[in-house]
Amino acid sequence: MRLITILFLCSLCGVAYADQPKPSNLQDLPPPALDANGAVDEPQVTITKQTEQTVEEFRVSGRLYMIKITPKVGKPYYLVDDQGDGKFARHEGMDSGVRPPRWVILQF
Secondary structure, eight states: OHHHHHHHHHHHHHHHHHTSOOOTTOOOOOOOOBOTTSSBOOOEEEEEEOSSEEEEEEEETTEEEEEEEEESSSOOEEEEOSSSSSOOEEESOSSOOOOOOOOOOOOO
């Protein structure tokens, strides 16, 4: 019974929040970046499947900036050009490495 009451009250809160008017100071998003041909400048991905691995090359404006290598056995890893000089450094994961502590608050 408590669970039903809590779910009902949460749904009312969601409806009340969704009913709020939009702020008047909203601005339009800027247009997307265009390349020399007038097309949207988005990353191009080239996927090459080999017998032992899959290689994905990510390019923007023709410049290779990241390579993702997914071996047949094991975790994928990335080669990233951080400086833009064509030298790639290996990154095991694309996360920042920050791991906030977690505690169990309530267990059912």
